[in-house]
Each structure stands twice: as structure tokens, then as C-alpha cells.
Amino acid sequence: xxxxxxxxxxxxxxxxxxxxxxGCFLWLDAEKGLYDSVTGGSLVTTNGxxxxxxxxxxxxxxxxxxxxxxxxxTLLNNAFNGKKGVSFLSKFMRIASDTTVGDWGTQNNLFIYxxxxxxxxxxxxxxxxxxxxxxxxxxxxxxxxxxxxxxTPYSGSAGQLAGVAFTNxxxxxxxxxxxxxxxxxxxxxxxxxxxxxxxxxxxxxxxxLQQSLSIGDNAANLVTNHKLILGTSQYGTGYTVDASTYFNxxxxxxxxxxxxxxxxxxxxxxxxxxxxxxxGIA
Numbered sequence: 001x002x003x004x005x006x007x008x009x010x011x012x013x014x015x016x017x018x019x020x021x022x023g024c025f026l027w028l029d030a031e032k033g034l035y036d037s038v039t040g041g042s043l044v045t046t047n048g049x050x051x052x053x054x055x056x057x058x059x060x061x062x063x064x065x066x067x068x069x070x071x072x073x074t075l076l077n078n079a080f081n082g083k084k085g086v087s088f089l090s091k092f093m094r095i096a097s098d099t100t101v102g103d104w105g106t107q108n109n110l111f112i113y114x115x116x117x118x119x120x121x122x123x124x125x126x127x128x129x130x131x132x133x134x135x136x137x138x139x140x141x142x143x144x145x146x147x148x149x150x151x152t153p154y155s156g157s158a159g160q161l162a163g164v165a166f167t168n169x170x171x172x173x174x175x176x177x178x179x180x181x182x183x184x185x186x187x188x189x190x191x192x193x194x195x196x197x198x199x200x201x202x203x204x205x206x207x208x209l210q211q212s213l214s215i216g217d218n219a220a221n222l223v224t225n226h227k228l229i230l231g232t233s234q235y236g237t238g239y240t241v242d243a244s245t246y247f248n249x250x251x252x253x254x255x256x257x258x259x260x261x262x263x264x265x266x267x268x269x270x271x272x273x274x275x276x277x278x279x280g281i282a
């Protein structure tokens with residue numbers, strides 16, 4: 001075994017959970033951290049029970065909560081491969097601290113892992129699983145999120161909501177039919193920056209590459225006062241919930257990395273092993 005192979009093996013063994021990979025901005029796991037009160041309370045364990053707080057298992061503790069009982073998602077036991085899921089049916093949650101965290105800026109690389117399914121394969125509307133948006137009038141620059149059909153880091157005008165839009169480029173969604181699937185999938189989105197204005201974008205479904213291309217953005221127009229919301233999107237200076245973009249489906253796990261450097265090979269290997277062992281995804 002060569003020196004490089006031994007190094008990869010040692011590093012691979014160090015990665016146990018997504019939270020041990022550097023730059024973990026958010027890690028929501030339906031197996032952990034579900035509570036019946038926005039401040040904590042008791043763990044939610046009963047199938048169909050509402051969830052007031054979903055705690056971030058990563059180092060930054062970006063917990064999500066919902067104070068309104070009628071807007072809370074519910075627990076689904078044995079959702080996928082014997083693991084729990086959180087069911088969203090026109091429900092949503094916000095970062096508990098209500099801060100504008102998650103600015104990906106002009107230097108950060110953005111990576112998202114998610115295990116989920118949609119209840120319907122219809123593409124009549126965009127269903128937002130997570131979105132960092134709102135708080136600004138006249139532009140959607142700096143928005144990022146995960147939704148039906150595409151990942152959305154916008155850097156253009158508000159009229160570019162039809163795709164993953166940048167000032168001078170669109171993310172081609174050809175070949176992404178699995179992304180509106182009613183079966184559970186592991187989605188991996190990669191937005192590593194080549195420099196302050198260009199990206200090499202790729203998407204994998206169950207570890208199979210679906211699309212990869214290079215696109216550019218207008219880094220000068222990035223906005224930093226968007227806020228995170230789970231289960232829909234929001235708009236305007238008042239962070240108004242967009243009822244037309246509710247996520248109707250089940251989310252088992254969501255991991256977001258924001259970091260100045262790209263994920264390296266042993267990190268990819270370790271994360272793939274983690275999701276394979278947990279969900280049986282090849």
C-alpha cells in the first residue's frame with residue numbers, strides 16, 4: 001500500500017459523523033434533537049407528534065423552531081431504512097435565534113447533503129426544503145437553498161427565479177428527473193468556487209453524478225441579510241413566508257458545509273460511507 005493510500009485510510013477512519021468534517025454549518029438529523037417546545041422541553045418520540053424544535057447536531061448549533069402549533073412539522077417513525085423522518089405538509093421552521101447566519105460570501109464553498117423524498121412528483125411549483133432568502137428588496141443575490149428541481153444560489157435580479165441563476169449564467173437542469181422523486185434519495189450538491197466569480201457546479205443522486213458544469217456570478221452583488229427557513233421560502237424586507245413554495249415531503253437528514261476550501265477525497269469517502277451505512281444507499 002502506497003503512502004497516499006495509507007494517508008487516505010487513516011483520514012477516512014477519523015470521520016465518524018458529518019459534524020466531524022470541517023466547515024459544518026448545519027446538521028439536522030431526524031434521529032436526534034426533536035423537541036416539543038421551542039426552548040427544548042421533552043424529546044418527541046411518538047409517531048405523528050408535532051415538532052417545535054429541531055436541534056442542529058453540528059458545532060454551530062443553528063437550531064430551528066416553530067412557535068405556532070399549527071405550523072409545526074411532525075415525526076414519522078420508520079421513514080426510510082428504519083430511520084426517522086420529519087414530515088412537512090405546508091409547515092415550516094426558522095432558525096431559533098432568527099439571525100442572518102449562513103452568508104456564503106465571495107470566498108466560501110457550499111456543499112449540501114440531504115436525504116428526503118417529495119410526496120408528489122409534480123413540478124407545478126418549487127418546493128423549498130431549506131432556503132436562505134428574504135430581507136432585501138429588489139434582488140435575490142446571495143440566496144442559497146435546496147428545492148424541487150434545483151439548488152439556488154442566486155446572484156442576479158428577482159426575475160431569475162426560474163433556475164439556478166447568476167448574472168451571466170444558468171444551471172442547466174437536464175438529467176435531474178430524480179430530484180422530484182417520491183422515493184427517498186441522497187442528494188449531494190457541490191458549489192465549489194474556482195475563484196470569487198466562478199463555480200464548478202455538480203449534483204449527485206445516490207452517489208451517481210447527474211450534472212456538472214461551470215457557471216459564473218456577479219460577486220459584487222451578494223447580499224448578506226437573508227435568513228434561513230426550513231420547509232418553504234420567504235421574501236421582502238419583512239421575511240414574508242411564501243405559501244406557494246411549501247415543501248410537502250419527508251426530510252430525514254440535512255447537512256450543509258460552508259468553508260473556504262473544497263471537500264477533499266478522504267472527506268468524500270467518509271461521508272459516503274456514513275450515508276451508505278445509515279440508509280443503505282450504494
